Amino acid sequence: MVTVPQTLEASVTQAVEATRVAIASGKSRLQIELAIPELKAMPVAEQFLRQYPDLAETVKVFFSDAGAAALARRDWEGINCKLYGLEELWEPIQPEDQAFLIVASTAVEIKRVEKMCEEAGDRPFILLNPQLQDVAVIGIGAAGRQLRERFINTIEICYYLRPLEQGVLLRSFPNLWQLWWEQESGDYELLGENETRPGNERLAEMMESKLSPSQAPKKGILQSLQQFINALSQ
Known part of the structure; x- marks a missing residue:
């Protein structure tokens, strides 16, 4: 059973394990998201590749800019995969490539990322901490809806971790989406699971149905729920 990790390394x-299982299950378009404030994507990507050496031997890694790729080439000692900025190569996807990792791509690059994903075919194409749903860039009308249906909704979120006011939203493939509540002891209680990523209302329902009055935080459950929902909306 998956439990809430206590460290970034964990x-x-x-x-890594969720990605392995997803690829073994035939999934190719994958997303990993550690939605932790102030967390930089490059150290996560480095740790991911160090813990996943068989992928690191075959993957082609792309960063949102060439400067980040240059830093990785300088600092990632012992990681010998190919490292590029998204705009560095005229034809980034080649027939001999085996897998791809896109680190912290933004909504500005979404068309290029989508094209690369299409060209990758059924080869593993992994998005690490992407920022692809910026409404200001993508739009909220027909164009944004088509993009979600055509590309974003085809990506399997194989791993997701988001700390909340008093809990954690976690998904680790092939497990369901899980909502965990942090108790005063520091341990976590599983409040509920969902087949799809739960919206704010569903999360609030899961909290209300599982918490007993004795477990309610001192500031009051209603206030806590509102803060919880506010945090999700940020």
């Missing part, structure tokens, strides 16, 4: 270990 969460990356979970992400």
Whole structure:
């Protein structure tokens, strides 16, 4: 059974295992997201590749800019995969490539990322901490809806970790989406599971149905629920 990781290294270990299982299950378009404030994507990507050496031997890694790729080439000692900025190569996907990892791509690059994903075919194509749903860039009308249906909704979120006000939203493939509540002891209680990523209302329902009055935080359950929902909306 998956449990809430206590360290960043442990969460990356979970992400590696979830990715392995997803690829073995025939999934190719994958997303890993550690939605932790202030967390930089490059150290996560480095740790991911170090814990996943068989992928590191075959993967082609792309960063949102060439500067980040240059830093990785300089600092990632012992990781010998190919490292590029998204705009560095005229034809980034080649027939001999075996797998791809896109690190912290933004909504500005979404068309290029989508094209690369299409060209990758059934080869593993992994998005690590992407920022692809920026409404200001993608739009909220027909164009945004088509993009979600055509590309974003085809990606399997194989690992997701988001700390909340008093809990954690976690998904580790092939497990369901799980909502965990942090108790005063520091341990976590599983409040509920969902087949798809739960929306704010569903999360609030899961909290209300599982918590007893004795478990409610001192500031009051209603206030806690509102803060919980506010945090999700940020």
